[in-house]
Amino acid sequence: MFDIEKIRKDFSILERKIWDDKLLVYLDNAATTQKPKVVINALVEYYENYNANIHRGVHKLAEEATSAYENVRAKVKSFLSCDEASEVIFTRNTTESINLLAYSLGESLNDGDEVLLTEMEHHSNIIPWYLLRGRKKINIKFIPITDQYELDYEKLEKLIVKGTKIISITHKSNVLGTVNDIKKIAKLAKDNGSILIVDAAQSAPHMKINFTDLGCDFLSFSSHKMCGPTGVGVLVGKKELLEKMPPFLGGGEMIRKVTFEDFTLNDVPWKFEAGTPNIADVIAFGVAIEYIQKIGLENIHKHEIELTKYALDKLSKFTFLKIYGSSDASKRAGIITFSNPVVHPHDIATIIDQDGVAIRAGHHCAQPLMKRLGVSATARASFYFYNTEEEIDIFVSVLQKAFDYFEVGACKELKGESKERVSK
């Protein structure tokens, strides 16, 4: 049962008043989500009852902490339907997962090899590859997007060539909400012998993912975008690839034996988890996964589509607003990015913050995509399962206030002038 009133009671922060008397309307969920009490309590419980370092102690606390930590690996395995828990590696976040891959997989690339990205990537799936290009003479290419805000699949096929060793693609764009057809790309990648990496930071929290069925080789996401604590990321990968890959960081945990001369590596996944991991947050992340599964990813997805449809409909009265992404709510669930040439996204965000409404304004860590869209900044409202239609009503009415403030729509001349200014 999807009982939103009951769900909202799990999040104390949703009762918070902003500026003394404004109820918080939190619409910045693509940046990070709020945490339910059970997740926060799990952190306290760990520190109060069984805080210990893992994998190293023989005492009771160490055993409890180790088993709680390793249990989360098993939870992630079933959350993603991958083959083995040992294919799950804990990192700090999606960014670290991708850096690990760029570093470790990058070792085996040769001069002239190609890495294929898309025009809709987050900086965290661009910069690690640029850094690799600083170490190796590789080429980086970008799959273009169409004017319908989808990947250009025709061009994509042509861009996959013999030298394409790695294809790294976002599952769902954090700006457009577009969900890419990973299965289709996985087939092409496989036929070409390319490794396929999927950035699932925006999809894993919102839709059911089946790693095996998707057919990619690696996939990563962040705990904090799905009700879990910050400081925990996941990287899943096919075991046979993980086993062949060199380690990323060196230190404790990732070794089996160390002598004055050399060392031998630990098994996967610990080979990639050097040093004391983020034990408390991983354990609380396990609670977040359970919490989300109890609500049900199908329910979450459905609710977000309904909210998006509702919001797109309400926003359509602002005819002067440019909305980026598909007009079909089911294709961009949960994310609405928009702009207007007269009132800058920053100004919109400041004005609606006065009424307790939190949205994001800026480039959303996707500057190349902003360039492709022909803007330097946009505003973005993003939803999660605890958001309501009433909150969207508040959002739309305070947006009206922002537009009134800047006389958007009232003064055509101004609009023209500003447009010119932007394009200069």
Place this chain on the structure above:
Amino acid sequence: MIQMKEKTQSQALPHLDELYKEIILEHYRKPCGREPLDKVDYHAEGMNPLCGDEVRLSLCMKDKKIDKVHIEGHGCSISVASGSILADMLRGKTIDEAKRVSRYLKDLMHDKSNKEKIDIGDLEALEGVKKFPVRIKCALLPWTTFEEALVGHEHVEIS
């Protein structure tokens, strides 16, 4: 914990009109310094990496004074207005005088005392920005870009 909550909750709402003073909105709507220069003596490009706002600033000198300022880019009302005020105010000033104005604005934003006796003109209208801490960077972007334009050019000033 409850104390913390009370602390975070009891903030007075700064009034929007303090941020968006009429002078600011006027500068935003009709910014100064948009005409291209014939000759460029100083140039810099500034960027606010948090939001992607961009400023390109050029100065043209005459008789050791700033003769003209050209400023363009994209940004919010605060950064555009601040750039427009800059273009307006720095005309006719020596580099040294201009730097003093820039320092004055920085001190104003960071609530530091500044005893300089300068005619601050429309800069005063930016004072309300400090009540909106996340927007201070927007107000300062054109001015930090101005200071960057001077870097490596100090000899012009010294001579």
